[in-house]
Amino acid sequence: MSILVVGSVALDTIKTPFGREKDVLGGSATYFSISAGLFGCVRLVAVVGNDFPKRYVSFLKKKGIDVRGLAVKTGKTFRWEGEYGWDFADPRTISTRLNVFSDFDPVIPEEYKKSEYVFLANIDPELQMKVLGQMTRPKFVACDTMNYWIENKRKHLTRLLGKIDLFFLNESEAKELTGCSSIIRAARGILKMGPKRIIIKKGEHGSLLFSENSVFSTPAFLLESICDPTGAGDTFAGGVMGYLSTQKTVNDKSIKRAIAYGGVMATFAVEDFSLMRLASVKKTDIKKRFENFRRLTSF
Amino acid sequence: MSILVVGSVALDTIKTPFGREKDVLGGSATYFSISAGLFGCVRLVAVVGNDFPKRYVSFLKKKGIDVRGLAVKTGKTFRWEGEYGWDFADPRTISTRLNVFSDFDPVIPEEYKKSEYVFLANIDPELQMKVLGQMTRPKFVACDTMNYWIENKRKHLTRLLGKIDLFFLNESEAKELTGCSSIIRAARGILKMGPKRIIIKKGEHGSLLFSENSVFSTPAFLLESICDPTGAGDTFAGGVMGYLSTQKTVNDKSIKRAIAYGGVMATFAVEDFSLMRLASVKKTDIKKRFENFRRLTSF
Numbered sequence: 001m002s003i004l005v006v007g008s009v010a011l012d013t014i015k016t017p018f019g020r021e022k023d024v025l026g027g028s029a030t031y032f033s034i035s036a037g038l039f040g041c042v043r044l045v046a047v048v049g050n051d052f053p054k055r056y057v058s059f060l061k062k063k064g065i066d067v068r069g070l071a072v073k074t075g076k077t078f079r080w081e082g083e084y085g086w087d088f089a090d091p092r093t094i095s096t097r098l099n100v101f102s103d104f105d106p107v108i109p110e111e112y113k114k115s116e117y118v119f120l121a122n123i124d125p126e127l128q129m130k131v132l133g134q135m136t137r138p139k140f141v142a143c144d145t146m147n148y149w150i151e152n153k154r155k156h157l158t159r160l161l162g163k164i165d166l167f168f169l170n171e172s173e174a175k176e177l178t179g180c181s182s183i184i185r186a187a188r189g190i191l192k193m194g195p196k197r198i199i200i201k202k203g204e205h206g207s208l209l210f211s212e213n214s215v216f217s218t219p220a221f222l223l224e225s226i227c228d229p230t231g232a233g234d235t236f237a238g239g240v241m242g243y244l245s246t247q248k249t250v251n252d253k254s255i256k257r258a259i260a261y262g263g264v265m266a267t268f269a270v271e272d273f274s275l276m277r278l279a280s281v282k283k284t285d286i287k288k289r290f291e292n293f294r295r296l297t298s299f
Numbered sequence: 300m301s302i303l304v305v306g307s308v309a310l311d312t313i314k315t316p317f318g319r320e321k322d323v324l325g326g327s328a329t330y331f332s333i334s335a336g337l338f339g340c341v342r343l344v345a346v347v348g349n350d351f352p353k354r355y356v357s358f359l360k361k362k363g364i365d366v367r368g369l370a371v372k373t374g375k376t377f378r379w380e381g382e383y384g385w386d387f388a389d390p391r392t393i394s395t396r397l398n399v400f401s402d403f404d405p406v407i408p409e410e411y412k413k414s415e416y417v418f419l420a421n422i423d424p425e426l427q428m429k430v431l432g433q434m435t436r437p438k439f440v441a442c443d444t445m446n447y448w449i450e451n452k453r454k455h456l457t458r459l460l461g462k463i464d465l466f467f468l469n470e471s472e473a474k475e476l477t478g479c480s481s482i483i484r485a486a487r488g489i490l491k492m493g494p495k496r497i498i499i500k501k502g503e504h505g506s507l508l509f510s511e512n513s514v515f516s517t518p519a520f521l522l523e524s525i526c527d528p529t530g531a532g533d534t535f536a537g538g539v540m541g542y543l544s545t546q547k548t549v550n551d552k553s554i555k556r557a558i559a560y561g562g563v564m565a566t567f568a569v570e571d572f573s574l575m576r577l578a579s580v581k582k583t584d585i586k587k588r589f590e591n592f593r594r595l596t597s598f
Contacts, residue, residue, distance in 0.1 A: 086480050087480060181385050181386060182523075182524065182525075183521070184521050184522070184523055185523070202504070205501070205504040205505075205518075206504075206505075206516075206518055208518075208521070215521055215595055216595060216596070216598075217505075217518035217519070217520075217521060217595055217596055218518060218596070218598070219504075219505055219507075219516035219517065219518045220516075221516075222482075222483050222507070222514055222516060223483070224481075224483055224484070225481065256597075256598035257598050259598070260598045294598065296514055296515060296516055297515070297516055297517070297596065297598075298555075298597055299515075299517070299555040299556050299558070299559045299593065299596075
């Protein structure tokens, strides 16, 4: 089944202890697309400037991503520059230049409106809601957010959450959104805001899934070395949504597996700069790592 | 099979956001004993002062712990006072008075020397080695340590590690011992020091098991509320060793289950002050929580 993603396509400049890469392909919708695209048919809605390299568009197409929803506007593409330390925790943002992304007002192409799975990547919750308004009864809607929207668009965000099947957020966002220091209480509080399920991402410590009646905890897959964690969260979401789109129903069993697949996809994302490792991942690589992951965690 | 533990029996004064308890039963060997004692026969070697309340000795006996190795010396019992904040991370130590524990020189009673399982709780590695020297070919030896010994007795510690089957330590200790910021590299470095297996404890994020050929990752069991995390690590070790003592062999399968049982025991420990919750745990409670834990983590 088809998956619609609405988010950013960006040019990232990334510095890590292993080097620096300038104006490489990035953005939440990009990472999500490449990851989910390894499972199903992905339709991308985003905006870039007329400086956006054609080779990146070709790359997305070659990977099977439907880019009819990728608008090209006069101006510059969204650029982000960040630096990671040895601990690979939250990066230090050196600069964020929204450029054409600052006026992003997603228009969903007619041929996308019946997409069954929808992922609203981290953009203004008002825009996320506008996207939903354009869709024809999607089967399953997920979204991401960030601290900025929690602080500045709380009302819009909580209104959106009532329409969400799966809400992705990280630990600090969960605590900030609810004012609870206990993660389990924070999760309960967020579920009351309306989403059917939430996934709290804990980076190298894995993730937690909460629904009204269940909790599921997964550790992260251990990696010998991390090169660039940019996009790990969106790649994770791409794996989760991609796997779900191949399943008949979304239930506890399928979503637990989806989370494991999401974790596996994230490990590929961080092994090299930008999408360099993800670009070469094959279905057999995913299957193999998934089986390793299961062996590593079952008792 | 029998399990010998050598460590501290203490009187703790603990402050948490939920209250303050003065001079309550504590100490690494105490938590370990009560936890492991729910699986097998535990023999305790420790020292207390003549101020140590008789009711605590009765409690240990009632729980089936063999206390013939608990020496009573003239003087005061080891006292520790600490305070936890809302995040329940590492406590702030208010005072540590070693008292009779400062001259602790463990003498293993004749009838303990053939114990098959040995747990050397966090004491001076020189003393840990002396204990081993008194034992008659134990089947399986585990030890714990702390940053103080890593900093001040590194040589003795690394010498000891060559004789250890299972080394328990936490994440920051693993990094400090090896100077590696990557946990997987730190683990490799420690394995080279000699222990057959190591368990890296990550508190609320679970634990990692490393051996030459395998890695195993377990998330922590999620708790609605934590009351007092004191002793969680020793209770965890008690569950691991206790479960292993019921198994014919220590292999990847049994040790993975042992770690899950350790995690389950730790959740009981933190639910109330001191050993108050652990004291009332029944085998059926353990089994039930273990099954929940498995359901919570398998995919």
